[in-house]
Amino acid sequence: MIQDILTDKKYLFASGANTELRAQRNLNRRAVLLNGALVGNVRTEQFGVSARVYENGVYGFSSTAEYTDETVKDVLQAASENAAFLARHAGKGKGPHKAMAPGRIVTAYDLTDVEQRTYIEFAQALDNYIATKYPDLVSRTVVITCDSMEKLLCVSNGCDGHSVLPRSYIYVMMTAMGADGKPVELYKVIGGGYGTFDKNYTKPEDCFAEIDKLYDRIQQKAKDGVYPDAGTKTVILGGILSGMLAHEAVGHTVEADLVIGGSVAGPCLNKRVGSELVNLVDFAHTAFGRPTPLPVYVDDEGTAATDAVLIQDGILVGYMNNRESAERFNMVPQGNARAYLFSDEPLIRMRNTAVLPGKSKLSDMIASIDDGYYLLDTNNGQADTTGEFMFGVTFGYEIKKGKLGRPLLDTTISGVAFDMLKTVDMLSDEMIWASSGMCGKKQPMPVGMGGPAVKCRVNIGGR
Amino acid sequence: MIETLKKTAQDAVAALQAAGADKAQASVSYTVTHEFNVDGGEFSLFRTLFDKQLAMTAIQGGRKGVVAQNRYDEETIAESAKACLEAAHSAQPDENWDFAPLSQNEDFVLGEVKPDTDKLFFRCQELMAAVKERYPKIIMEQMIVDHKEVYRAQANSYGVLFSAHQGCYEVQLMFSGHDGDKASSFFGSGVITDSLDKPFLELGSIAEDFENVEKQIETTVVEGKFQGTMVVMPGCVGSLFYSLLSDFAGEGGLLSGTSPWKDKLGEKVADDRITISLAPLDERIVCGSRTTGEGFRAEDFDVIRNGKLNAFYLGLYASNKLKLPRGKNDSFNVVVASGDTPIADIIASIDKGILVGRFSGGQPSSNGDFSGVAKNSFLIEHGKIGPALSETMISGNLADMLMRVRDISSEQVADGMSVLPYMAFDGITISGK
Numbered sequence: 001m002i003q004d005i006l007t008d009k010k011y012l013f014a015s016g017a018n019t020e021l022r023a024q025r026n027l028n029r030r031a032v033l034l035n036g037a038l039v040g041n042v043r044t045e046q047f048g049v050s051a052r053v054y055e056n057g058v059y060g061f062s063s064t065a066e067y068t069d070e071t072v073k074d075v076l077q078a079a080s081e082n083a084a085f086l087a088r089h090a091g092k093g094k095g096p097h098k099a100m101a102p103g104r105i106v107t108a109y110d111l112t113d114v115e116q117r118t119y120i121e122f123a124q125a126l127d128n129y130i131a132t133k134y135p136d137l138v139s140r141t142v143v144i145t146c147d148s149m150e151k152l153l154c155v156s157n158g159c160d161g162h163s164v165l166p167r168s169y170i171y172v173m174m175t176a177m178g179a180d181g182k183p184v185e186l187y188k189v190i191g192g193g194y195g196t197f198d199k200n201y202t203k204p205e206d207c208f209a210e211i212d213k214l215y216d217r218i219q220q221k222a223k224d225g226v227y228p229d230a231g232t233k234t235v236i237l238g239g240i241l242s243g244m245l246a247h248e249a250v251g252h253t254v255e256a257d258l259v260i261g262g263s264v265a266g267p268c269l270n271k272r273v274g275s276e277l278v279n280l281v282d283f284a285h286t287a288f289g290r291p292t293p294l295p296v297y298v299d300d301e302g303t304a305a306t307d308a309v310l311i312q313d314g315i316l317v318g319y320m321n322n323r324e325s326a327e328r329f330n331m332v333p334q335g336n337a338r339a340y341l342f343s344d345e346p347l348i349r350m351r352n353t354a355v356l357p358g359k360s361k362l363s364d365m366i367a368s369i370d371d372g373y374y375l376l377d378t379n380n381g382q383a384d385t386t387g388e389f390m391f392g393v394t395f396g397y398e399i400k401k402g403k404l405g406r407p408l409l410d411t412t413i414s415g416v417a418f419d420m421l422k423t424v425d426m427l428s429d430e431m432i433w434a435s436s437g438m439c440g441k442k443q444p445m446p447v448g449m450g451g452p453a454v455k456c457r458v459n460i461g462g463r
Numbered sequence: 464m465i466e467t468l469k470k471t472a473q474d475a476v477a478a479l480q481a482a483g484a485d486k487a488q489a490s491v492s493y494t495v496t497h498e499f500n501v502d503g504g505e506f507s508l509f510r511t512l513f514d515k516q517l518a519m520t521a522i523q524g525g526r527k528g529v530v531a532q533n534r535y536d537e538e539t540i541a542e543s544a545k546a547c548l549e550a551a552h553s554a555q556p557d558e559n560w561d562f563a564p565l566s567q568n569e570d571f572v573l574g575e576v577k578p579d580t581d582k583l584f585f586r587c588q589e590l591m592a593a594v595k596e597r598y599p600k601i602i603m604e605q606m607i608v609d610h611k612e613v614y615r616a617q618a619n620s621y622g623v624l625f626s627a628h629q630g631c632y633e634v635q636l637m638f639s640g641h642d643g644d645k646a647s648s649f650f651g652s653g654v655i656t657d658s659l660d661k662p663f664l665e666l667g668s669i670a671e672d673f674e675n676v677e678k679q680i681e682t683t684v685v686e687g688k689f690q691g692t693m694v695v696m697p698g699c700v701g702s703l704f705y706s707l708l709s710d711f712a713g714e715g716g717l718l719s720g721t722s723p724w725k726d727k728l729g730e731k732v733a734d735d736r737i738t739i740s741l742a743p744l745d746e747r748i749v750c751g752s753r754t755t756g757e758g759f760r761a762e763d764f765d766v767i768r769n770g771k772l773n774a775f776y777l778g779l780y781a782s783n784k785l786k787l788p789r790g791k792n793d794s795f796n797v798v799v800a801s802g803d804t805p806i807a808d809i810i811a812s813i814d815k816g817i818l819v820g821r822f823s824g825g826q827p828s829s830n831g832d833f834s835g836v837a838k839n840s841f842l843i844e845h846g847k848i849g850p851a852l853s854e855t856m857i858s859g860n861l862a863d864m865l866m867r868v869r870d871i872s873s874e875q876v877a878d879g880m881s882v883l884p885y886m887a888f889d890g891i892t893i894s895g896k
Contacts, residue, residue: 044531061510082509090506117553139719182830260503261604392825412834461834
C-alpha cells in the first residue's frame, strides 16, 4: 500500500486557498490471445504524486513520478505558482470553496497482484475450449484484464482518504461467417467486476456456459440475421443498452461542467425530461442495499460520496458537480470529482449511473409490441451535449405480433435523450449492471452503468 | 539528459539479458508538459507535469513479455527485468517475435523543444478574444493547449540505439453554437504546431469549424430515405480512414483473417484517384515519429497508391507471422492525395446529398458495413449547401465507398497530424424521419 508521506505536509498548505495532495498507483495487467497466439502480455504500473491549488477562481496543478518528501514539496510549490500565474492573468475574484467537515475515509486494503502466468493459463484454457468445440469460427479472441487504482488523498478542506478500486474482466470475441459470405462478430464480457482476478474467477470451466451462449448467439446472427427496417420504431432496450443510455445520453449532459459549457440540461432543470416512469440516479457506493459495481466513498476533492439523484419521476432534479460547480448552481457536491492517474486533475465524472427498474415483466413488454425490436448488445455509444445519441447495436431480435422473431445484424439506433425518455411507457422489474468499460472525457475513467429493459421509441438505422 | 536516457535504455537491455532474455528492448522517456485549460469559456487550470516512462520487452525462447513503469532507477530496472522475464516464461513460444536489426543509429531533434509559456498563454487569450468578437454564438466548452517537451531513448539487443528530443504545441478545442436555448452539436477541432508565430485561428481548419458550427444551431430533419452523395469534410475523412486502415489493412483484421483485403495486395481496392499514405516524415506533419516501436527507422509509405493496395499496416510480429512486408512506420499520420476540383465546384455538381463534418457511429463491422448519425452536417440540394441537419443517419460499406468516389477536392487541411482533402462518395444511404 502507498506509504503516507502527505499528511505531515499539511503545514505547507497556503491559507486562503484550497489544496489537495494525492499519491496514486494504477496497475494494469493484460493477456490477449488471438486465434491461440499470445499477442498481448503486458504489466504496467503508474505511480506518482500531484498537488492542486485553487486560488481566486482558478486552479494550479503539478505532478511528478517521484514520490519522496522533496518531490511532494516540489509539486505543492509548482501547483501554487501555477495557480498564482493564472490568478494574475485570469482570476475571477473568488474566495476558497465553502468549508466542509473534516474527516478521513479509509477503504484501502492490500490487493493481490496475481502472477502473469495465471492470466495466460486461464486465457489458454478458454481459448482451447473454444477452438476445440467451435472450429468453424473464423476467429476468436480472449482478453483478460485486471486494473486497479489506489489513492491516498490529503486535503485542506474536507475528507482525507485512502481507497482502492480494483476490477477484472474476461472478454471473449468471436467472428463467424455470415450467410452472405461476410463475417459477423459478437463479444461478451464473462463475469468479473469489482475485485482482483483471483476474487472474481476460480476456474475456467465456470466460464464455459457463457461461451456456449455467445456461440449460440453468433450462430443465430450469422445464419438468420437480418437488418432492421430503418425508421422510428418501438423497441425494448435491454439492460446493457439502457445503462448506456443512462451514462452517455443523459449522464454526460447533466455533468455540471458540460451544463456550464451549454448542454441541453441547462434550461431543463426542474422540467419534465421523461415520462413519469423514468428515474435516474448516479449511485456512489451502494444501490438497492448492495455495493455498486465500482464503489466510490470519497472523491479526489475530499467530498464524501453520496448518491446524485438526476431524474425523479421524469423531472430533471439535479446535476453531478465538483465543489466549484456545486457553489455556482447552489447544489450540494456529492463526490463526482475523480481523476484517473496521479498526473490527472479531478474532473466531474459519473460513478455508477442507472435507470431505476419499474414494475413490468419483460415477457409482458415483448407481448405488448406488434412490430418492433428487442435490442440486447452494443459495442459503442456516443452522445453530444444536445442529448442526441447514437448506439451501435450488435445483437437483438425482431418483435412481431408480441413474439421474438429473427435475430438482427449490426445496426445503429439514435434519438434525442429528453425526447426519447418521454416515450418510455414500460420498465422491467429487473436490471443489469455493466462496469467493464472506460468513460472517455479528457481522461479515461472506470464507471458502472445499468438499467432495466426499457420500452420506448427510437430511430433505428437499418441499411 | 539524452545521454543519461540512452545509457538507461542500454542498462535496461543489459538487465533483461542478464535475467535471461535472448533478445531485449527498452524505451525510456522523460516528458515535461505545460498545459492551459479553458472550461465553459473561462480559463480554469494551468498545470505542469513531469513524467517518466520505462517500457521493457524480453523475448526468451520465442516467448515475449512486456513490463512498463513510470520509474527507471536502478532498483526498478532490476525488478522490472525480473518481472518481464516472468511474464515471458508464462507465454507460449512464437518464433515470429523479434526486434529491428541494427542499421544506422541516430539522435533526432524535432520541433520547438522548449516552450515559450508566456507566448503560449498570449495565443490562448488571443483565441478566446477572437472567438468572443468574431463568433459570438460559440461557447468554448473546453480548450486544452499544451507544450510537451519529450526526451526519449530506445535500445535493443541488436545494438539499435535511437534518441529524440522534441517539443511541440497542441491545441484541442471542444465547442458548440448557442442562440438562446437552441444549441448545435458539439464539435472538436485542433492542431499540432511547432511554432507560435501565427494565431491559432489561422491554423488547420479552426476558423472554418467555428463558422460551420455557428450555422448548425438551427437544424432540420431529412424527410424519408434516399441514396445520395456524401461529401466528407477533411477532419471526418481521418476518422473514417482510421477504421478502414485498422480493420482492412491493419494487424487486427489480417491476423484474425477477417480483413476483406487479406488477399488483395497489389490489386485494385479503390478508385484510381485515391492515394493514402502514412507519412510521419512529411514536412506538414509536426514531430512525426522517426522510429517505430520495434526499433526501425521510420519511413513514409503508401497503403493505397492510385487505387491499388500497395502495403499493409503491419508490425514486425504480424509481418513475420503472415509472411507479408511490414509497414514502414507505426504512426497514424495519414496523408490523402488531393484531387483537381475545388470543393465549391464539387458541391455545385451535386443534386442531392449531404456534407458531413462528424460521424457518430458504431465501430464499422469487419466487413466494412457502417451506420451512424451524421453530426455537424448540412444538406446539399441543387448544387448548394442547405440547412444544417439533425437526427440524420447515414449507412454504407467502407470498401464499396472507396470504389464510388465522385471527386476529391484540390484543397487539403493540414493540422500537424494529418493532411486531408474533402472527399465525395456516391451511393450512400441517407435517412431521416
